[in-house]
Amino acid sequence: MLQLIADGLVVGSVVSLGAVGLTMTYAILRFANFAHGELLAWGAYLALSMLGILLAIGGAERMVPLSPFSFGWELVVAALVACVGAAAIALVLDKLLFSRLRHGAAITLVIASFGAALALRNLLQFLWGPIPTYYSRELQIAIPLVPRDVLGGMRITPDQLLVLALAAATVVGLHLFLTRTTLGKAMRATALNPQLARVAGVDVDGVIRATWIIGAVLATIAGVLAGLTVQLRPQLGFDLLLPLFAAAILGGIGNVYGAVLGGLIVGLAESLAVPLIGAEYRAAVSFLVIIAILLVRPQGLLGERT
Amino acid sequence: MDALLPVLSYATFFLVFVSVFAVIVLGLNLQWGFTGLFNVGVAGFVAIGAYTSAILTAPDYPNQVGGFGLPVVVGMVGAMVTSGLAALVVGVAALRLRHDYLAITTFGIAMTIQLVALNAQWLTGGAFGLQFVPRPFTETFGTTLGANAAYLALCLAILALVYVALERLVRSPFGRVLRAIREDETAAQSLGKRAFVFRLQSFVIGCAVMGLGGALYAHFVGFVAAEDFLPILTFQLWAMLIVGGAGNNRGAVLGAFVVWGVWTLSGNLLRELTPQAEQARGAALQVVLIGIALCAMLVWRPRGLIGERVGEGGKAKRGGS
């Protein structure tokens, strides 16, 4: 039981990070971006390639782990470079595709994002091939946090602990950003009322760019963490897309804090549902969460009724 | 004559697929083209229809539900009913809300159906799928070509039926209300709850038609398997609608023809050009190119090849000139 909760929170943290970006895009650009999952996958794979390059430059066979974690400093650097790459992809996509469709109906943007997602996913598969892989083959010893005789006990690897800590740090950082910085405030103003924000002096185009960058950076972090704690697959983004949407809707779409909460709940629900419905139906949990919340409280847990 | 035979049999094969897709795209067109509902789970609703008809009509499978051996017609009607019911569940949850929610929910149901298809051994045969789905006309005609030609005739008849039925529907007062809802959110809001009911009806009918398409597919191929209903199918169907021009039933049919033609041709070409080991990559590249084509279409030719005909109650749209 405790173990399921711990696992659920780890998965939930990854979902939270991804869902924050998704919900921000929704708040500022006002459409559900089906290509967001692909930013996670691209971030994760860009980091993989960068890691390979760094190791080749260093002449190293493999990463020397930064104890107690399974990875070395190279992955940290690779992830940072991947953040830049994913942000560039998001910005280019916006420039070539979304910005040209913004004046029309919002649903056209959704269709476009659907097409972009397919193109991105298959391009990734074309470039990196379909076979799953790992950043590091290093085995990790799970730390027993709770002994076995208490509710089945709880063990967690240092990598998983890092995921939890990073997710928490991101939420705090994002909160400070949105409430303390001028750009953060400009983003809030744009989300509330884009026209008035412009009149009040907000460069909305700049805010849109910032939204893509932040969303892509968080997506990359989420993608790398998913690759680190599970594995790297070309469908990584596709498989996470439904949980991301479930988290965003559950929290109240457009609400950043709601997305974090929603992500943790979706992760927990998936984890706790596995003994009941079997691991093969794990992915359906998000769908049930979406249906349930839409029927009961469509504005989401933290959303306001409009 | 003998030289013509392979061509003829290939053409029949190709046209059966085109007409099956055209039926499904007509259902999608009712939802998107005439009501503005964005369904990302088309493959899921097609799958429900295919599996339903297969289970209702096929002989007994060991350790599985089914073995009803009912006539194919019953299977097709059953397919429409189950797909429509699935649409009802999704629609009730999502159609009161902004369009994006329908997109997300239909995406979700398609994923869930894919999981059921893959894992519910007792119902869907799991990874093996359902074999021995009855193929009409195979006994009446000795040759495959004859049977296929007869099946093509059946598909074309059903396509014509669906086409006429939907044309009449969208020209009726009901259809005008749908278009009004699509064109004008405020008009939709003033209809309030009734707008929701109209949307729901359109959505359920559209999905039932997709289910029918699924059944037609199953009875042609003779088996159903989960991998036939991957998201790529949804994408292909959407490409057909967008290329043909949403809001125009003739366009929907044309789109099915054009996109399936381009898809098969480019697929064959890629298979010729890429070495055996790289086939998976080649296929991925094909999707990339068509994905880009779809996006380009949205940007440069949003009304499709034909687009909505002007002066049919709805406002004439600009663009696509």
Added chain:
Amino acid sequence: MSALAVEGLIAGYEPDLPIVREASLAVAPGEILAVLGPNGAGKSTLIKAIAGLVRVYGGRVLLEGEEITNAPAHTMVRRGLAFVPQTENVFANLSIAENLDLAAAIVKAPRARVGALYDLFPDLARQRRLAAGRLSGGQRQMLAVARALVVAPRVLMLDEPSAGLSPKLVGQVFEKLLEIRASGVTIVLVEQNVKAALAIADRGVILVEGKERVMGEAQSLMDDPAVAELYLGRSGRHAGEGA
């Protein structure tokens, strides 16, 4: 030099369908100019085109002699030109204080500026924790004006600030505008409420079908039969107020 000048402006939502058709007007520093005209004349479009929210296809907009035609809307406040839209002119979900603080943060205005605004609008200061969406029409309009003043503009444009307000509230809002003008701010006031607008304006201009028709001293416009005619011709409802 005019505080704000518009020369032969052509603007609209589609290039082949201009709403503002070669309109020209000028506002002297420290003046209140009333922009009047029947419903649909293009007043809002004109003012939005000046503010950079609607595309200008021809002509020029000059702010204190400097050309600002088609400059991005968000740069206007930094240039000293503030705008109060007719609708959705406050962040409804935020409190009064949050509205003003947010507006100040966006342009990095000094904190003292918000304090000074509370002095100018004591009513707002008293309820600063209240959500803007729950304010009465008059107070919401006051907040919208206060928000625009956060940047200490030299020219302030308002789109129908009297819309939906009772005559008493209109009086209060316009009273405030006079106070603001007294502090040296030039004001462009788009109005349907001809009588109230001309009562506080120095000069007025009447826009008909996207072009200025009659221009002159507020007092002379009030007495001008042509004005009444323009309104009578378009819309009888305003004739009573205008004449």
